[in-house]
Amino acid sequence: MYNVPNENGRFGDFGGKFVPETLMLPLEEIEQELTKALADEQFKAEYVHILQEYSGRPTQLTYAPNLTAKLNGAKIYFKREDLNHTGAHKINNAIGQALLAKRMGKKKLIAETGAGQHGVAAATVAARFGMECIVFMGEEDIKRQELNVFRMKLLGAEVVPVYSGNRTLKDATNEAIRYWVQHCDDHFYMIGSVVGPHPYPKMVREFQRIIGDEAKRQFLEREGTLPDVVVACVGGGSNAIGMFYPFLEDDVILVGVEAAGKGVDTPYHAATITKGTKGVIHGSLTYLLQDEYGQILEPYSISAGLDYPGVGPEHAYLASIGRVRYESVTDEEALAAFQLVAREEGIIPAIESAHALAKAFQIAAMLRKDETVLVCLSGRGDKDVQAVMNDLKGGLDIATTHNS
Amino acid sequence: MQLLTTAKPMFIPFIVAGDPHPDVTIELALALEEAGADILELGVPYSDPLADGPIIQRAAARALRHRMTLQKAMELVPEMRKKGVKIPIIIFTYYNPVLQLGEESFFALARKNGVDGILIPDLPFEESEHIRKRSAETGISFISLVAPTSKRRIKAIASHAQGFLYCVSSLGVTGIRDTLPDELGEFLEEVKRYSRVPVAVGFGISSSEQVNMLKDRCNGVVIGSALVRKIEQLADKLQQEETKTDALNEFRSYAQSLVAPLE
Numbered sequence: 001m002y003n004v005p006n007e008n009g010r011f012g013d014f015g016g017k018f019v020p021e022t023l024m025l026p027l028e029e030i031e032q033e034l035t036k037a038l039a040d041e042q043f044k045a046e047y048v049h050i051l052q053e054y055s056g057r058p059t060q061l062t063y064a065p066n067l068t069a070k071l072n073g074a075k076i077y078f079k080r081e082d083l084n085h086t087g088a089h090k091i092n093n094a095i096g097q098a099l100l101a102k103r104m105g106k107k108k109l110i111a112e113t114g115a116g117q118h119g120v121a122a123a124t125v126a127a128r129f130g131m132e133c134i135v136f137m138g139e140e141d142i143k144r145q146e147l148n149v150f151r152m153k154l155l156g157a158e159v160v161p162v163y164s165g166n167r168t169l170k171d172a173t174n175e176a177i178r179y180w181v182q183h184c185d186d187h188f189y190m191i192g193s194v195v196g197p198h199p200y201p202k203m204v205r206e207f208q209r210i211i212g213d214e215a216k217r218q219f220l221e222r223e224g225t226l227p228d229v230v231v232a233c234v235g236g237g238s239n240a241i242g243m244f245y246p247f248l249e250d251d252v253i254l255v256g257v258e259a260a261g262k263g264v265d266t267p268y269h270a271a272t273i274t275k276g277t278k279g280v281i282h283g284s285l286t287y288l289l290q291d292e293y294g295q296i297l298e299p300y301s302i303s304a305g306l307d308y309p310g311v312g313p314e315h316a317y318l319a320s321i322g323r324v325r326y327e328s329v330t331d332e333e334a335l336a337a338f339q340l341v342a343r344e345e346g347i348i349p350a351i352e353s354a355h356a357l358a359k360a361f362q363i364a365a366m367l368r369k370d371e372t373v374l375v376c377l378s379g380r381g382d383k384d385v386q387a388v389m390n391d392l393k394g395g396l397d398i399a400t401t402h403n404s
Numbered sequence: 405m406q407l408l409t410t411a412k413p414m415f416i417p418f419i420v421a422g423d424p425h426p427d428v429t430i431e432l433a434l435a436l437e438e439a440g441a442d443i444l445e446l447g448v449p450y451s452d453p454l455a456d457g458p459i460i461q462r463a464a465a466r467a468l469r470h471r472m473t474l475q476k477a478m479e480l481v482p483e484m485r486k487k488g489v490k491i492p493i494i495i496f497t498y499y500n501p502v503l504q505l506g507e508e509s510f511f512a513l514a515r516k517n518g519v520d521g522i523l524i525p526d527l528p529f530e531e532s533e534h535i536r537k538r539s540a541e542t543g544i545s546f547i548s549l550v551a552p553t554s555k556r557r558i559k560a561i562a563s564h565a566q567g568f569l570y571c572v573s574s575l576g577v578t579g580i581r582d583t584l585p586d587e588l589g590e591f592l593e594e595v596k597r598y599s600r601v602p603v604a605v606g607f608g609i610s611s612s613e614q615v616n617m618l619k620d621r622c623n624g625v626v627i628g629s630a631l632v633r634k635i636e637q638l639a640d641k642l643q644q645e646e647t648k649t650d651a652l653n654e655f656r657s658y659a660q661s662l663v664a665p666l667e
Binding site for chain 1: 450451452457461468474499501502503525526527529530531549553554555556557561575576577
């Protein structure tokens with residue numbers, strides 16, 4: 001039976017708590033409260049109720065008829081996390097952690113954000129639950145995701161620009177942890193992905209597994225069987241863990257898709273499992289991009305949400321035992337999928353999700369028509385439209401391939 | 405590393421290896437010993453120093469530009485000895501560089517270079533059992549930390565402490581603080597009750613007034629950011645032959661002035 005992490009927060013060799021002593025007791029307190037909350041039917045009911053009446057869950061399972069026909073292979077389904085309130089799966093976790101913070105009597109939230117989706121989700125739940133919220137965001141990401149910055153401020157959060165390192169998600173997370181070390185007595189640190197010290201990877205999985213639980217039920221209702229392949233993008237890996245977890249003990253091929261940026265053979269990528277080695281980042285032992293001396297390297301991806309040099313320790317474990325296959329998709333392939341899904345299915349996906357979609361289409365094209373591929377469409381692409389427009393300089397790549 | 409609790413509290417300075425230049429680090433160590441240092445904490449620069457504030461982050465960035473590594477930092481120790489540094493030297497490093505070097509090589513290099521102790525700020529008690537055991541076997545002290553949040557953890561950490569026990573003065577990362585918390589005295593009393601080794605205080609200590617306030621309450625003070633900031637200010641002068649001696653003198657005087665209350 002699949003039963004990780006253990007009591008020390010280890011997924012096999014991976015995970016653990018590599019943090020300054022100051023944070024050990026706060027982590028222990030979160031772990032104890034999480035255990036109680038997960039065993040408390042009232043807590044779970046409140047979590048589900050808020051997801052339904054505030055975020056619009058369950059999200060739909062959408063069949064993609066045009067792409068299925070075009071690719072002439074497996075039937076393609078999307079799990080529509082883009083239809084969530086705030087436009088991505090991040091809200092599932094934010095609501096769960098906010099409820100936990102409330103249980104613990106904490107009214108101030110700290111969050112880090114890359115693309116801004118988790119920052120927006122954190123700011124949103126802070127507004128909803130009457131909490132304060134401070135979001136750390138790399139200066140580079142602030143430039144890339146201007147709209148989300150304004151959105152967070154509109155929701156009443158304070159956005160703190162981070163100027164260290166490459167000024168992206170890794171650095172924002174460093175700064176959020178430093179702030180937490182100083183304010184751990186009255187602040188709750190709401191991590192946005194399945195990363196960080198124990199119990200965060202487990203906690204975020206528990207609050208994201210609703211994606212896979214719903215998808216599995218919906219898929220069975222629709223097709224009478226489980227999908228042959230399930231695909232999700234992996235930065236830190238929260239939508240992927242949420243999607244994969246309920247399928248881990250089923251006969252289903254699971255594929256995680258990392259960002260290959262300009263190519264995994266160039267220095268410009270964020271393909272942590274594909275190219276990384278074992279190391280410690282943000283309190284957890286996992287795979288990471290680093291040099292031979294253990295200095296962490298700056299990752300690169302067109303997608304701010306995948307631009308992270310580490311990966312959740314559970315993904316590192318799933319890769320090491322061979323249960324999940326991890327592949328990668330370049331900026332260019334993701335951009336093509338972004339436009340393809342818009343044109344063929346009338347859905348503009350987040351550029352992060354476009355990585356999963358690109359890989360899913362490659363896989364679907366190779367399968368038989370009686371086979372099925374389920375993709376986690378983790379977020380909507382409104383936030384990326386400006387950047388994609390600039391990148392394409394107004395000319396759409398697939399204009400010539402449009403089958404009118 | 406055997407340390408006796410003396411009447412006079414210890415002065416434990418921290419500097420970053422390779423900041424502003426590896427050669428200068430050796431001379432700064434000597435200046436600190438001349439200023440009365442009892443133990444030297446030699447920091448290994450790291451790309452993502454989670455426990456450090458902006459001053460030490462900047463120092464790490466400067467040192468990394470000189471390609472300083474964990475191994476090269478340890479190799480500075482015998483160089484310091486050649487120049488006359490006699491006090492115990494502790495290597496302060498985040499865990500990831502140790503992991504990449506490999507524990508075996510790390511301890512072999514520490515022994516070969518005469519390192520007296522190691523301090524790994526992101527390796528808490530639960531994750532350090534293996535390394536603590538190895539430290540005990542090789543006679544290289546593993547320095548443990550206790551924080552104001554440690555509470556029920558203090559007893560276990562203190563009873564396994566080697567060398568000296570490092571008390572984190574207040575919540576937060578390293579840096580310069582104008583004030584220290586009122587509860588610090590009480591916290592130190594509790595730690596001293598359980599500790600069999602000297603108890604030193606660090607994080608935020610940056611003035612002679614603070615040193616004066618602490619001198620009767622602990623067995624040592626760790627001063628990092630204040631010294632590293634001084635090095636930052638003197639960086640150019642420290643690297644030019646004609647101004648170097650003056651700069652080293654200024655640095656030594658500054659260190660002496662901070663710990664004057666200990667005399």
